[in-house]
Amino acid sequence: MNDTLSARALAFRQLHTDPGCFVIPNPWDVGSARLLAQMGFKALASTGAGHAFSCGLCDGAVGRERMLAHLRQMADATDLPLSADLENGFGPEPETVANTIRLAATTGIVGASIEDGSGDRHAPILPLALATDRIRAAVEAARALPFPFTLTARAENYFVGQPDLADTIQRLQAYQEAGADVLFAPGLRTREDIAAVLSAVDRPVNVLMGLDGVTLTVADLEAMGVKRISVGGSFARAAYGAFLRAAREVQEHGSFSYTNEAISGRDITRLLRGTRS
Template identity: 60%
Template structure:
């Protein structure tokens, strides 16, 4: 199993290619094992997917830092790939809270993670720019000391603030504050994505499957994107499959959904072969 420093180097190198790579978002150890076996080169956690698996809504109040990092630790342990984590707003408004979250993320073996500028407060959903920059700077300093790839997120478009100029201004400021990767989820179209990529000097992450139109890896690479994530959309796809299967049983009393399901033997081969040592 490669050590964390090697994983950081591998993750960083993926962002230097001329073509975008896809980093899928498992929500637990089992989905991480499946995605690793599929041949992806890195993984990223999803707070939304994890929240849904725990029967919680995706919100700032729904998951604690301890829960998010425990989930991330299980994903890290399930794969030899570099793992980046959705660290939400850093679990506190103060810059030092963001820095401490980065240090704790390193402790569980994560190679990277993101800090966003959303507050979780619907009356003031985005941190004022100077504080948002201070938060990224503190997180960046902690990341640089520990060896960690920091992604800074500008959340305007997820909070009904479709201001491309302000989004770009924030990403540029986050880059200057030390972020390694820049990310503005919810950009409306390829023109906006292209404008962001042209305006910044760090690799850009774009999420697909979140909302609006989707674009291919080729199209996003041509626009300048270097990393593509899927957020909670893989988890939602899995829940969609569960819902369709249950609807078939409830509405028709049939079980044809099982024809498209992965076999138990195939899944078993992907999962840990370790045995419990506390059996009586």
């Protein structure tokens, strides 16, 4: 297991140093993970929102123990490196975040992200000093692991409705100094904002796509210097959107034309046969 984990961890690190950028899609359950692996993606990242929806919960309501169990299943589902959405570390204190990293590292993941959101709608972003101490504690925990763990630090300003580019950059720079391997500010929507972040830091930058109205492509982002592209909960939302449209068609019109757009059971089976049973 240690050899396998180390090999996955090294492969994940290599993706961040190879030329160009790569897409790290976000499955929300074992089935979606296996399908994405079969399609040829090189790494996967969990989505806290997508998993919460699959549990009938709102984003952020899963809790640490349930999330760890989910990550064990996801890490075992494919042979690909898996990075975990560990939300805000499941507690405000740096030691809580460090302990979350240590516990999560036993599930088979080889990387994770920690965000600086507080969960408090009145003050949704943690103070910079505390947020930086939390990343520093996460880095120290990650460096003590017996395999190279890739830690991503997230600045949540744009994601929580506080689109302050200067503060976002200041936070990412502080997290860089604290030792984060990858930097991430979800919610950036324009070339100009993404370019400003890229020019202000010297670590690999992850950009979230799958945002309404954003038309940037993989080629666009690669040309700008983005290293990693994720889709967050948007694949899960796309799947649930199709499910709800189908249900509304049956409920409101009594028809079943949604099956014209559905993948066949035979095609799903064909894809899944290429993954581990």
